[in-house]
Amino acid sequence: MAAERADAARNRRAILRATEELLAEHGLEYVSMERVAAAAGVGKGTVFHRFTNRAGLMTALIEERMRAHNEAFTAGPPPLGPGAPPRERLTAFFDAVIAVATKNVALMAAFENSAKHRHDNDLYVSWHKHVSGLIAEARPDLDAEVIAHVLLGSLRSELVAHLLKSGESARLADALRSMVDSLLGQLRRT
Numbered sequence: 001m002a003a004e005r006a007d008a009a010r011n012r013r014a015i016l017r018a019t020e021e022l023l024a025e026h027g028l029e030y031v032s033m034e035r036v037a038a039a040a041g042v043g044k045g046t047v048f049h050r051f052t053n054r055a056g057l058m059t060a061l062i063e064e065r066m067r068a069h070n071e072a073f074t075a076g077p078p079p080l081g082p083g084a085p086p087r088e089r090l091t092a093f094f095d096a097v098i099a100v101a102t103k104n105v106a107l108m109a110a111f112e113n114s115a116k117h118r119h120d121n122d123l124y125v126s127w128h129k130h131v132s133g134l135i136a137e138a139r140p141d142l143d144a145e146v147i148a149h150v151l152l153g154s155l156r157s158e159l160v161a162h163l164l165k166s167g168e169s170a171r172l173a174d175a176l177r178s179m180v181d182s183l184l185g186q187l188r189r190t
Contacts, residue, residue: 086138087184
């Protein structure tokens with residue numbers, strides 16, 4: 001893969017920064033490709049060429065925020081990274097997701113509202129692969145693929161957004177830990 005040109009990288013950063021600022025100040029309804037271009041000081045064609053549409057902008061912005069999280073769960077130290085038991089890794093994964101979501105509530109809500117097809121989203125696909133892999137490792141008797149969709153889907157709701165906006169992220173994290181403990185806490189004996 002070729003390295004990104006310096007001007008393209010600068011434009012990308014400006015576009016994402018402008019998107020985040022417009023989102024924080026005015027909400028998703030106000031964010032348009034035209035407004036982002038104007039706020040970033042680039043041509044509208046540059047924004048469309050790079051991101052295609054508003055959903056592409058939200059995806060790129062959330063991927064930028066989640067990059068460190070993704071690196072931590074794929075190659076970082078335990079318990080989030082490799083080397084810890086599956087239950088501990090899964091708990092650490094959801095704790096990290098809640099921490100990032102808490103710091104980026106407006107962005108997460110915008111991403112959820114603009115994301116059309118979750119299965120086509122690279123971020124969701126990588127999360128699903130990770131979560132289903134941990135479930136399958138700990139509990140091969142379960143349908144890890146479907147359960148991973150259910151667990152990840154539990155993060156996509158108005159109630160979750162409300163809890164985050166209300167400052168109840170610790171409560172949400174505790175509930176997710178309880179779900180993981182119930183699911184993976186005891187291995188079945190055959």
